[in-house]
Amino acid sequence: MPRSHALLWRDPALPHVESRRACHSRACYKAHSHPTFSIGAVDAGLSHFSGAGDGQERLTPGTLVLVPAHRVHACNPAPGHAWSYQMLHVDAAWLTQLRLESGLRGAGAGEPARVCREPGVYRQFCELNSLLFSGASHSEKDAALIAFLGDLDYFAQPPLPAAPALAATALSGMIARLEGQDPAQLSLELLARGAGLGRYQLIRAFRAATGFTPHAFLLNARINRGRQLLGEGQALADVACQLGFADQSHFQRVFKAHVGVTPGQYRGLPR
Structure with missing residues (x-):
């Protein structure tokens, strides 16, 4: 039993x-x-x-x-x-x-x-909860919680209006800030305040413009950078540390979810 x-x-x-x-x-x-x-x-x-x-x-x-x-x-x-x-x-x-x-x-x-x-809502909830129990950063967990609760069709309100549009200059400035951001210091609240939006509004606006939430965009950028560093032959532990992951195992899980192979397997692929 x-x-x-x-x-x-x-x-x-x-x-x-x-x-x-x-x-x-x-x-x-x-x-x-x-x-x-x-x-x-x-x-x-x-x-x-x-x-x-x-x-x-x-x-x-x-x-x-x-x-x-x-x-x-x-x-x-x-x-x-x-x-x-x-x-x-x-x-x-x-x-x-x-x-x-x-x-x-x-x-x-x-x-x-x-x-x-709804199977899709159950799947999203499980993904959120898995993230909460993981070694992800506090800001990543909080942003995922905000996105899930904002998207949740519980409150029986009229359909949401279209996501607010981000001006091209505001979007490019935000992307530049994200790409140069220390993941541990990323604050959804500060990003939203700078754009004059609520936190969930910012998530919707950024997702409409890029297909990513701000934290998902940052995570994707880190994995792309990780592919470059691994291709240069750097050690897994060093790459995980440079990219701001809590530990090597967290980096391995996220990398495989994005790339389909582990960092070690990726580094061993012929160039």
């Missing part, structure tokens, strides 16, 4: 978010509420959720529940069975400010929870 275990991620540098992963859990919870906006995802097994309306909903793997602050709810595995899940908690005041600065509606406390069965 698989062993039950759970992992909790939190970081003092990002006090507005924490996450939990539980595998093969049989724990059951009484009806409760959180002071946070919470997102739960079912990874394996079946569960029953109450809080989205009258009665219970049966949740299958790949389902998300989106729970506003102070909404009473409960989610438990089917009787006699185990399940695996993820749970993300976001500070309600921080989320309200994030949405208001971009002209978006917030979630009222105690509103009904919602159930999301």
Whole structure:
């Protein structure tokens, strides 16, 4: 029988978010509420959720529940069975400010929870949570959280207006700044303030212009630089350090996700 275990991620540098992963859990919870906006995802097994309306909903793997602050709810595995899940908690005041600065509606406390069965949203949530548990920088994690929450179709508002346009000079200046930026020092807030936009507005505008979020653009630029340095024969550890990755293993994971081979394999390819 698989062993039950759970992992909790939190970081003092990002006090507005924490996450939990539980595998093969049989724990059951009484009806409760959180002071946070919470997102739960079912990874394996079946569960029953109450809080989205009258009665219970049966949740299958790949389902998300989106729970506003102070909404009473409960989610438990089917009787006699185990399940695996993820749970993300976001500070309600921080989320309200994030949405208001971009002209978006917030979630009222105690509103009904919602159930999301969209495979794409589940995949994006898993990618976000994997990033939170990784060795990525604080700024990269925060930017990914902002992008996910901004894109999330939870708040039942009219369709978003077109992304604000960045002037050519503003875009080229921002790209130059990103390409010369120390990844650890990149601040989405400062970039947004310089452009006169909210943080999520900036992400949408930059993504519309380049196909990347600012942090994804920076990450892509670092990997391209890494390919150049590896082609020159530099050691993997030295390249990872120069590019600002937390460690060599983090560099290897990101590099393979972008290039399709590990840094060591890439360096050994014939030129």
